[in-house]
Amino acid sequence: MAILALLIEVLVPSILLGVIAQGPIISPEVHADRTVTFRYRDPGAKKVELGLEGADAVPMTKGQNGVWSITTQPLAPDLYGYSFTADGEARLDIHNPSTKPNLIWIGNMVLVPGDPPLPWEVQSVPHGLVHHHFYKSEIIGDERDYFVYTPPGYQPGRGPKLPVLYLLHGYSDMANGWTAVGKANVIMDNLIALGKTKPMIVVMTLGYGVPDFASPNRSGFRESGIVEKNYDLFKKALFGEVIPMVEHDYRASSNRKDRAIAGLSMGGAETLIIGLNNLDKFSYVGAFSSGGLPGSLDSNFAGFSGKKVNNALKELWISCGTEDGLIAPHRAAIAWMKAKGANVDAHETPGRHAWMVWRRNLAEFSQRLFKD
Amino acid sequence: MAILALLIEVLVPSILLGVIAQGPIISPEVHADRTVTFRYRDPGAKKVELGLEGADAVPMTKGQNGVWSITTQPLAPDLYGYSFTADGEARLDIHNPSTKPNLIWIGNMVLVPGDPPLPWEVQSVPHGLVHHHFYKSEIIGDERDYFVYTPPGYQPGRGPKLPVLYLLHGYSDMANGWTAVGKANVIMDNLIALGKTKPMIVVMTLGYGVPDFASPNRSGFRESGIVEKNYDLFKKALFGEVIPMVEHDYRASSNRKDRAIAGLSMGGAETLIIGLNNLDKFSYVGAFSSGGLPGSLDSNFAGFSGKKVNNALKELWISCGTEDGLIAPHRAAIAWMKAKGANVDAHETPGRHAWMVWRRNLAEFSQRLFKD
Numbered sequence: 001m002a003i004l005a006l007l008i009e010v011l012v013p014s015i016l017l018g019v020i021a022q023g024p025i026i027s028p029e030v031h032a033d034r035t036v037t038f039r040y041r042d043p044g045a046k047k048v049e050l051g052l053e054g055a056d057a058v059p060m061t062k063g064q065n066g067v068w069s070i071t072t073q074p075l076a077p078d079l080y081g082y083s084f085t086a087d088g089e090a091r092l093d094i095h096n097p098s099t100k101p102n103l104i105w106i107g108n109m110v111l112v113p114g115d116p117p118l119p120w121e122v123q124s125v126p127h128g129l130v131h132h133h134f135y136k137s138e139i140i141g142d143e144r145d146y147f148v149y150t151p152p153g154y155q156p157g158r159g160p161k162l163p164v165l166y167l168l169h170g171y172s173d174m175a176n177g178w179t180a181v182g183k184a185n186v187i188m189d190n191l192i193a194l195g196k197t198k199p200m201i202v203v204m205t206l207g208y209g210v211p212d213f214a215s216p217n218r219s220g221f222r223e224s225g226i227v228e229k230n231y232d233l234f235k236k237a238l239f240g241e242v243i244p245m246v247e248h249d250y251r252a253s254s255n256r257k258d259r260a261i262a263g264l265s266m267g268g269a270e271t272l273i274i275g276l277n278n279l280d281k282f283s284y285v286g287a288f289s290s291g292g293l294p295g296s297l298d299s300n301f302a303g304f305s306g307k308k309v310n311n312a313l314k315e316l317w318i319s320c321g322t323e324d325g326l327i328a329p330h331r332a333a334i335a336w337m338k339a340k341g342a343n344v345d346a347h348e349t350p351g352r353h354a355w356m357v358w359r360r361n362l363a364e365f366s367q368r369l370f371k372d
Numbered sequence: 373m374a375i376l377a378l379l380i381e382v383l384v385p386s387i388l389l390g391v392i393a394q395g396p397i398i399s400p401e402v403h404a405d406r407t408v409t410f411r412y413r414d415p416g417a418k419k420v421e422l423g424l425e426g427a428d429a430v431p432m433t434k435g436q437n438g439v440w441s442i443t444t445q446p447l448a449p450d451l452y453g454y455s456f457t458a459d460g461e462a463r464l465d466i467h468n469p470s471t472k473p474n475l476i477w478i479g480n481m482v483l484v485p486g487d488p489p490l491p492w493e494v495q496s497v498p499h500g501l502v503h504h505h506f507y508k509s510e511i512i513g514d515e516r517d518y519f520v521y522t523p524p525g526y527q528p529g530r531g532p533k534l535p536v537l538y539l540l541h542g543y544s545d546m547a548n549g550w551t552a553v554g555k556a557n558v559i560m561d562n563l564i565a566l567g568k569t570k571p572m573i574v575v576m577t578l579g580y581g582v583p584d585f586a587s588p589n590r591s592g593f594r595e596s597g598i599v600e601k602n603y604d605l606f607k608k609a610l611f612g613e614v615i616p617m618v619e620h621d622y623r624a625s626s627n628r629k630d631r632a633i634a635g636l637s638m639g640g641a642e643t644l645i646i647g648l649n650n651l652d653k654f655s656y657v658g659a660f661s662s663g664g665l666p667g668s669l670d671s672n673f674a675g676f677s678g679k680k681v682n683n684a685l686k687e688l689w690i691s692c693g694t695e696d697g698l699i700a701p702h703r704a705a706i707a708w709m710k711a712k713g714a715n716v717d718a719h720e721t722p723g724r725h726a727w728m729v730w731r732r733n734l735a736e737f738s739q740r741l742f743k744d
Contacts, residue, residue: 024589041461044416066459087438089413092464095588097475097546106469122515127506134499134557143494156528174469185506216467217396 306341
């Protein structure tokens with residue numbers, strides 16, 4: 001009984017049969033010299049561009065059978081997000097199963113592998129575990145989720161409590177931003193294996209205090225007070241729901257010396273608002289490419305005292321990419337904090353507002369944590 | 373300091389600015405009468421179709437500004453996969469953040485909610501937990517992953533051992549097929565809350581014994597012996613790696629009376645091959661829309677004895693959709709097993725080779741498990 005042939009006949013829809021008829025489109029194709037060829041079939045489009053994360057859009061060239069393509073210059077080894085734009089409309093690379101989940105800007109990802117591998121490439125080291133939790137938030141009023149990374153060898157119920165990093169995503173990310181795109185679990189696995197980063201629990205929770213704060217059709221983003229409300233309810237849910245659940249379910253230390261908070265972009269703003277206004281709760285604060293503080297620094301950090309910050313925090317680590325449009329407010333915030341006497345560990349790195357910056361930020365910041 | 377304005381300026385790429393300039397495209401739009409409007413902008417396309425899971429492709433109509441649209445008839449409440457096809461090429465709905473991960477056929481999903489809600493809609497009931505494990509398979513030779521669902525209230529290390537359902541995905545699915553698309557964790561949460569399904573552990577592992585057996589550009593699918601090798605190595609990794617790890621890490625029973633195996637399509641074939649040839653290992657076997665058995669039933673199930681099957685299994689549950697192209701081999705397999713005296717719990721349901729069938733299969737099958 002030729003069930004296999006039947007399986008193929010039934011399972012392979014016209015999409016793939018069409019592709020087979022034309023010859024398969026391979027995209028992306030990463031070459032040995034680290035150039036990458038992207039291909040996209042669209043016979044009717046007048047203009048197609050490649051949008052590679054961290055770079056300006058570049059035009060693709062139309063070839064045979066309506067296949068547009070471009071081969072890049074050799075790229076630095078990294079994990080890149082990308083999408084196509086055809087006549088002004090974003091398109092995914094349907095031939096690449098590696099997608100970049102996002103509430104607004106879904107895309108694809110392509111790895112240009114490093115030699116040696118980058119910390120965010122899966123390597124044959126002991127792996128930690130990622131737990132996906134679901135709960136009804138009474139504070140925010142929706143069903144939501146959070147992820148908890150436990151390091152390799154972690155045993156529930158056995159051994160001492162572990163330090164915890166609360167790690168916040170950016171605007172438009174889903175709760176899985178730091179794992180599915182940021183590869184936080186892979187980074188932690190690799191750096192722990194090298195002895196560079198201490199074993200720790202990493203908690204990654206949905207970072208919106210307002211349900212649907214980020215959605216494809218959201219028009220209320222500039223609605224008066226909504227940004228403040230978003231941060232305030234998020235903070236309440238973090239302190240009132242997420243942290244208590246984590247400390248109940250895991251061997252997670254509740255001692256402030258064992259707690260760090262960090263985040264990227266909107267999550268960086270949340271980190272600063274929550275971390276600097278709750279110096280009794282955390283000993284390490286890390287803000288990567290922060291954006292989205294409502295109002296002035298004086299209003300967000302009323303009563304900011306460099307002395308108090310220095311006494312409370314072992315590390316106030318603030319970074320931004322030099323090509324990020326947020327570099328000016330980043331520098332202004334650093335100057336403002338330093339003028340008030342705070343010891344800021346300030347970092348500028350190459351790059352835009354992009355995951356290639358944030359993965360490096362996490363890799364660097366994590367090595368500063370819980371060392372004594 | 374208007375950091376918020378800067379954030380918006382920096383974070384909102386030309387994609388969205390373009391959309392705002394034209395007015396936002398809302399897709400999909402689920403109306404109160406359960407009709408759904410799909411929209412897709414493509415000024416240059418000559419022909420655009422909607423491919424809704426479980427139905428024939430239907431043409432969309434070109435309107436203003438190159439926006440193609442279609443409004444369906446009222447749809448039965450369900451979670452539907454879909455994608456567009458423009459001039460023969462598959463396209464995702466970039467405006468819908470709900471994507472359907474797949475190694476070959478990525479798509480979107482849209483929920484037409486039920487009243488009362490369907491078992492695969494998230495409801496305010498106690499939620500279980502989904503654990504994402506990563507490991508190097510020495511048997512298969514790659515870095516791979518599996519998911520483990522534990523029911524609400526599960527405490528590591530405390531209480532009696534729980535029964536386990538080993539649940540296998542289909543060809544082209546990733547290891548997250550049964551959670552991200554099949555909503556197995558949601559189904560279990562809801563049915564456990566209703567007292568219809570017993571609390572159990574569900575293990576969902578990557579179902580390929582050959583690395584890259586499913587990939588967008590795979591040409592070797594019909595390579596001699598590869599299907600047999602795929603199943604054989606998968607079986608060895610399941611018995612030699614996954615089950616031992618699960619039984620080490622969880623309160624998972626290793627008693628055959630507490631073990632079930634089930635799967636869809638390729639995973640249904642794997643379920644039958646593994647389950648019926650290892651009657652000492654499982655007490656429940658469930659095959660949903662099975663496809664991909666290499667060779668004949670006689671060769672796959674050498675020594676099949678209805679009497680032995682009946683003695684060993686509390687449930688041999690085999691199902692297929694009546695509009696599925698696999699319905700004929702399904703019926704033939706049922707007849708073959710019955711002719712050999714096996715008690716087969718055979719089911720035919722409306723539907724094609726689609727997740728709407730398999731979610732219902734899981735909901736039904738799970739209620740038969742571990743009842744005494």
